Amino acid sequence: MKTLMENWDKATYPTLANSIVNHADRHDFNNNYLKYLRKANNFHKKGARRTILSDGAHRWNKGNEFIIKRNGKIVSSGEN
Amino acid sequence: MQNLTASNIPKNSQTAKNNIAKVLKHLLNDYKKTREERRQISLWEESKDFSILGEIEIFTTDIEGYASQLIAHDDLENYQDIIKKLTTINIFEISYFADWYFSEESQFPLIKLYIEKLNYLRLLIIEYISLYQ
Numbered sequence: 001m002k003t004l005m006e007n008w009d010k011a012t013y014p015t016l017a018n019s020i021v022n023h024a025d026r027h028d029f030n031n032n033y034l035k036y037l038r039k040a041n042n043f044h045k046k047g048a049r050r051t052i053l054s055d056g057a058h059r060w061n062k063g064n065e066f067i068i069k070r071n072g073k074i075v076s077s078g079e080n
Numbered sequence: 081m082q083n084l085t086a087s088n089i090p091k092n093s094q095t096a097k098n099n100i101a102k103v104l105k106h107l108l109n110d111y112k113k114t115r116e117e118r119r120q121i122s123l124w125e126e127s128k129d130f131s132i133l134g135e136i137e138i139f140t141t142d143i144e145g146y147a148s149q150l151i152a153h154d155d156l157e158n159y160q161d162i163i164k165k166l167t168t169i170n171i172f173e174i175s176y177f178a179d180w181y182f183s184e185e186s187q188f189p190l191i192k193l194y195i196e197k198l199n200y201l202r203l204l205i206i207e208y209i210s211l212y213q
Contacts, residue, residue, distance in 0.1 A: 011141050012142050012143075012145025012148075012149065012162075012165075013144075013148050014145075014152040014153065018145075018148050018152070019141075019145065022145075022148065023141070025108060026108055026111050026112075026140070028112070051128075051129065051130055053130075053131065053134045053135060053138055054135060054138075054174045054177075055169075057134070057138055059133075059137075061122065061131070061133075064119065064122065066133070066134070066137075068134060068137055068138065075137075075138065076137050076141055079115075080118045080119055080121075080122040080133055
């Protein structure tokens with residue numbers, strides 16, 4: 001779990017864990033944080049549509065799923 | 081209107097913080113109600129070189145992260161930087177976002193309500209820091 005967490009961006013949250021929990025809860029992974037981390041980690045960018053966001057972050061979208069990364073770290077992931 | 085005095089500042093500060101926590105909690109529920117609209121926007125933006133959903137997600141992350149900091153700590157170490165950042169991340173200043181938001185006002189009412197509440201939270205945090213930090 002620690003290795004998976006290291007791929008995440010703390011962003012503006014007080015802690016890395018706080019960021020992950022907030023995103024997981026919003027994207028319907030309440031109390032299943034390991035599953036959320038694994039799902040984000042397993043996102044395959046091949047064939048995904050990439051857009052660059054206004055703050056420079058990159059977003060990949062494939063079907064209903066997306067992932068957002070900034071400076072190589074995951075900022076958010078989930079379903080549209 | 082009640083004047084701020086040494087005796088009531090802490091109480092007001094806690095009330096303001098409680099309100100921020102409530103809005104944060106509401107936003108979590110509000111977001112879940114927008115699924116159908118998010119699916120529609122996702123299809124619409126497939127042919128665009130920008131992402132409205134991506135901007136909303138980043139806006140959410142930035143604002144909710146700061147709200148979480150404020151709830152977790154009584155004293156924010158870098159509150160001047162936070163105010164500066166919160167002032168610059170006005171989602172309505174992104175031209176393609178504003179074009180989308182104001183083009184069909186009746187479209188996507190739930191996601192637009194969510195964005196307005198999120199922007200309200202941004203302003204609440206700015207107000208809290210300005211008054212109590």
